[in-house]
Amino acid sequence: xxxxxxxxxxxxxxxxxxxxxxxxxxxxxxxxxxxxxxxxxxxxxxxxxxxxxxxxxxxxxxxxxxxxxxxxxxxxxxxxxxxxxxxxxxxxxxxxxxxxxxxxxxxxxxxxxxxxxxxxxxxxxxxxxxxxxxxxxxxxxxxxxxxxxxxxxxxxxxxxxxxxxxxxxxxxxxxxxxxxxxxxxxxxxxxxxxxxxxxxxxxxxxxxxxxxxxxxxxxxxxxxxxxxxxxxxxxxxxxxxxxxxxxxxxxxxxxxxxxxxxxxxxxxxxxxxxxxxxxxxxxxxxxxxxxxxxxxxxxxxxxxxxxxxxxxxxxxxxxxxxxxxxxxxxxxxxxxxxxxxxxxxxxxxxxxxxxxxxxxxxxxxxxxxxxxxxxxxxxxxxxxxxxxxxxxxxxxxxxxxxxxxxxxxxxxxxxxxxxxxxxxxxxxxxxxxx
Amino acid sequence: xxxxxxxxxxxxxxxxxxxxxxxxxxxxxxxxxxxxxxxxxxxxxxxxxxxxxxxxxxxxxxxxxxxxxxxxxxxxxxxxxxxxxxxxxxxxxxxxxxxxxxxxxxxxxxxxxxxxxxxxxxxxxxxxxxxxxxxxxxxxxxxxxxxxxxxxxxxxxxxxxxxxxxxxxxxxxxxxxxxxxxxxxxxxxxxxxxxxxxxxxxxxxxxxxxxxxxxxxxxxxxx
Numbered sequence: 001x002x003x004x005x006x007x008x009x010x011x012x013x014x015x016x017x018x019x020x021x022x023x024x025x026x027x028x029x030x031x032x033x034x035x036x037x038x039x040x041x042x043x044x045x046x047x048x049x050x051x052x053x054x055x056x057x058x059x060x061x062x063x064x065x066x067x068x069x070x071x072x073x074x075x076x077x078x079x080x081x082x083x084x085x086x087x088x089x090x091x092x093x094x095x096x097x098x099x100x101x102x103x104x105x106x107x108x109x110x111x112x113x114x115x116x117x118x119x120x121x122x123x124x125x126x127x128x129x130x131x132x133x134x135x136x137x138x139x140x141x142x143x144x145x146x147x148x149x150x151x152x153x154x155x156x157x158x159x160x161x162x163x164x165x166x167x168x169x170x171x172x173x174x175x176x177x178x179x180x181x182x183x184x185x186x187x188x189x190x191x192x193x194x195x196x197x198x199x200x201x202x203x204x205x206x207x208x209x210x211x212x213x214x215x216x217x218x219x220x221x222x223x224x225x226x227x228x229x230x231x232x233x234x235x236x237x238x239x240x241x242x243x244x245x246x247x248x249x250x251x252x253x254x255x256x257x258x259x260x261x262x263x264x265x266x267x268x269x270x271x272x273x274x275x276x277x278x279x280x281x282x283x284x285x286x287x288x289x290x291x292x293x294x295x296x297x298x299x300x301x302x303x304x305x306x307x308x309x310x311x312x313x314x315x316x317x318x319x320x321x322x323x324x325x326x327x328x329x330x331x332x333x334x335x336x337x338x339x340x341x342x343x344x345x346x347x348x349x350x351x352x353x354x355x356x357x358x359x360x361x362x363x364x365x366x367x368x369x370x371x372x373x374x375x376x377x378x379x380x381x382x383x384x385x386x387x388x389x390x391x392x393x394x395x396x397x398x399x400x401x402x403x404x405x406x407x408x409x410x411x412x413x414x415x416x417x418x419x420x421x422x423x424x425x426x427x428x429x430x431x432x433x434x
Numbered sequence: 435x436x437x438x439x440x441x442x443x444x445x446x447x448x449x450x451x452x453x454x455x456x457x458x459x460x461x462x463x464x465x466x467x468x469x470x471x472x473x474x475x476x477x478x479x480x481x482x483x484x485x486x487x488x489x490x491x492x493x494x495x496x497x498x499x500x501x502x503x504x505x506x507x508x509x510x511x512x513x514x515x516x517x518x519x520x521x522x523x524x525x526x527x528x529x530x531x532x533x534x535x536x537x538x539x540x541x542x543x544x545x546x547x548x549x550x551x552x553x554x555x556x557x558x559x560x561x562x563x564x565x566x567x568x569x570x571x572x573x574x575x576x577x578x579x580x581x582x583x584x585x586x587x588x589x590x591x592x593x594x595x596x597x598x599x600x601x602x603x604x605x606x607x608x609x610x611x612x613x614x615x616x617x618x619x620x621x622x623x624x625x626x627x628x629x630x631x632x633x634x635x636x637x638x639x640x641x642x643x644x645x646x647x648x649x650x651x652x653x654x655x656x657x
Binding site: 001006009010012013333334337338339340341342343344345347426427430431 | 480481484487489490509510513514516517518522524528530531532533537540541542544545546550587591
């Protein structure tokens with residue numbers, strides 16, 4: 001019979017007290033796990049979301065706002081930039097440094113899902129995560145000449161109930177979050193396979209069709225003014241169903257997702273500098289912006305939460321100490337019997353330490369299950385609110401540190417009652433029981 | 435096999451003064467011999483057993499068991515020696531309540547040798563008539579059965595000396611003789627020397643060797 005079994009039996013004898021003590025430890029560990037996993041998953045999701053392109057080019061303003069809005073569809077767009085500027089990446093002066101450039105127009109929504117106007121190259125030239133290509137669960141990508149075609153992200157299609165051939169009318173999102181008016185209907189021609197990125201929650205529509213909707217065009221004269229550095233913008237809009245006329249109307253995009261050429265890194269670096277020195281737009285590296293954001297804001301917040309959670313674990317550890325120590329007066333006789341049977345002082349001390357370790361590890365295991373269960377319960381809300389996918393089965397390697405950490409904590413908090421067991425006067429305790 | 439020479443033991447009282455409990459010039463028990471120690475309550479019987487078992491340290495004198503002088507042992511050596519060579523049957527049985535009858539016997543083996551011989555533990559429990567009660571915990575056993583488990587546990591490590599402290603005091607009258615017979619018979623079978631303390635004349639008169647503690651304990655105090 002191992003000493004662990006002896007320790008376990010002592011715990012079982014005080015089942016209620018032991019269960020409550022372990023549960024308090026479990027709650028502390030659950031908090032630690034939740035903080036670690038949510039932070040890890042969010043960090044990873046943020047990093048993943050911006051993979052597939054190097055630069056985001058958008059209106060001048062806050063870099064973080066541009067990244068959060070373009071990659072994660074959070075918050076409002078800063079402003080728009082002229083379509084002509086986008087063309088510089090395709091056929092103009094920026095073209096030598098560019099592998100692919102995909103424009104996006106944002107600020108629309110349908111039944112809570114962001115609607116993004118873009119071009120077919122979005123799913124043909126860009127990738128997600130570690131270079132994975134977009135795949136279609138149903139249908140296919142829209143074609144440029146099919147103006148009112150749309151592609152739905154997996155989650156958006158499921159939540160809204162959009163099927164192939166179904167239509168929807170995106171509306172402009174007002175600052176209060178409501179759609180101001182509805183545009184012309186777009187038909188779903190493809191539904192994406194889940195990607196695990198915020199794109200799963202998005203409805204993508206053909207930019208060509210988007211520009212033909214009312215209120216999305218700007219007079220060419222106003223656009224020229226903007227390109228020439230004028231601040232005044234004429235927001236006169238013009239509806240135009242005629243393709244020929246449409247070519248004369250100025251178009252705007254919210255941002256451009258740029259994949260630079262890997263074989264010409266110097267050009268790519270210069271591209272960013274040139275754009276940022278100009279008056280029209282800014283170019284930001286999303287991975288760097290997100291890394292800064294995490295380091296400066298989320299990292300500190302996480303550290304604070306982690307410290308609080310660790311404090312809860314330490315308090316729970318003290319609870320274990322108090323629980324075992326309080327039981328010592330009842331168990332002094334039992335310990336004396338063990339000693340009389342030949343168990344040495346170190347043996348009884350080890351049994352008490354093992355009790356502490358078992359309670360801590362048991363509570364810790366419960367906490368890991370509770371923590372991941374908590375994440376599973378909150379996952380749908382997080383995805384719905386932020387578009388960030390959080391999986392309950394996502395384990396952080398830091399969680400492995402919990403095991404040796406708990407053993408150290410258990411040894412520390414178990415030391416006091418173990419020392420009391422060590423000091424037990426056998427003869428006195430045996431005589432007192434008679 | 436057991437030899438005490440000039441053993442003295444006293445306790446410090448709350449006022450700081452020393453209260454002598456034991457002052458035994460000579461006490462001897464031969465291998466396989468069965469001796470009963472009688473004396474009134476508080477005359478030092480339990481203290482003497484504790485000193486012989488190494489549970490309490492003598493203030494002076496020698497306690498020799500076979501070739502070992504346990505008074506020279508460190509505490510850890512004493513623990514080990516006791517576990518391996520001395521069996522102890524307590525007045526209040528002192529079974530560990532969280533463990534079954536079989537586990538109580540196995541634990542004694544575990545503490546003595548670091549491993550447990552399940553076959554021998556089962557055999558001992560069968561010998562004391564508890565083959566059908568091995569998995570029962572103490573609370574589910576009668577008082578007589580609990581003392582029988584205690585006897586099996588005391589014999590678990592094949593001791594050469596069994597110390598029994600008022601083993602029938604807490605057993606009902608109907609089972610007292612049964613328990614006494616069991617202790618004496620198993621000691622005979624295993625050639626174990628027995629020192630049994632009691633204050634009951636009806637128990638003592640069954641032994642051929644009866645020692646009155648007050649007669650050879652010069653301390654004569656009431657402990």
